[in-house]
Amino acid sequence: MNSTITPGLLDGKVALITGAGRGIGAAAARLFAREGARVLLAARTESELRTVTEDIRSAGGTAEYVVCDLAESADIHAAVDRAVDRYGRLDVAFNNGAAIQPPGPMDRLEETAFDQLYAVNLRGPWLSMVAEVNAMRATAGLGAIVNNSSVGSLMGNPELPAYGALKRAVNSLTESAAITYGPEGIRVNAIAPGNTRTxxxxxxxxxxxxxxxxxxxxxxxxxxxxxxxxAQAAAWLLSDRSSFVTGAVLRVDGGARA
Structure with missing residues (x-):
């Protein structure tokens, strides 16, 4: 009797995940590795990165990590370069890392707090996409990127006004990037999670x-x-099974915005 081994969703791909030390990013790193990807984890806290990396290796996966602050352009470029140096290419990227704001009306958010949110939640994904696209062009030739947005970006958000506004801007960057890089075979999508245990x-x-x-x-x-x-939604969008999907902002919210 013949048996067929079904390849993993991301079999053979090199994946970069930001914010990979905990929460959705850590779940994505573990999942992507189980689905056959060689993963490069990036986040600010080395102890968390080390734990997730060791978990992946213990399960038989391939993982490396690099400490990365998404507010620092040099860190972002170093993370992308590390993926290419270690694995020889970059195929897919999940731009998941983010900073949070205290809930409350916009007039109570300090200017310095807004600046930090902007640096991590909007400038960070922008710089990441630029570096990732250049790496994909130079190595794999094709690729896929998923940005982690939020259902809070899809409507007015009086409790998290700056966070919601910056995530809405990420949606716009995602759509613009999809149009710009689609002719090169680089797909760009976003997911908009709802309430998640993080x-x-x-x-x-x-x-x-x-x-x-x-x-x-x-x-x-x-x-x-x-x-x-x-993470499962991000994995599908990064995989070849979503090969005709680009420019989408996929709600993963249990129907909260239906």
Missing amino acids: EMIRTWEQASPGLVERLEAATPLRRSAEPEEI
Whole structure:
């Protein structure tokens, strides 16, 4: 009897994941490796990166990490260069890393806090995409990028006004990049997660008690997402199985914005 081994979703690909030390990024790194990718993890906290990298290696996957602050252009370029130096190419990238703001109206957000949000949540993805596209051109020739946005970018967001505005700008960058680089065979999409069990949500819950309960009540599936459920959507968009999808902002929100 013949047996067929189905290749992984990202079999043979080299993947860069930012914000890979915890939450959705860590789940993505583990998932991408299980699906056959060689992964380069990037984030600010080395201890977290080391833990996730060791987990992947223990499970038989291939992983390296680099400490990277998305507010620093040199760090972003160094992370992309490290992926190419280590693995010889870059095929796909998940721009997941982000900074958060305290919940509250826009007039209570300090200017320095806004500047930091801008540096990480908008300039960071922009610089990342530029570096990633150049690396894909020079090595793989083709590629795919997924930016992590938020359902909070799809409507007015009085509790997280700066965060929502910057994520909406990421949606626009995603669409523009898809149009620009599509003729070269580089696809660019975004995912817009809803309420997910991450440290970010736990932090917001502390500042706004009852937040998770309210979010789950407003979600048709009546629960929060697990980080891996969000990572699964990113993996599909980065894979060849979504080969005719580009310029999309995919809601992964349990129906909250349906």
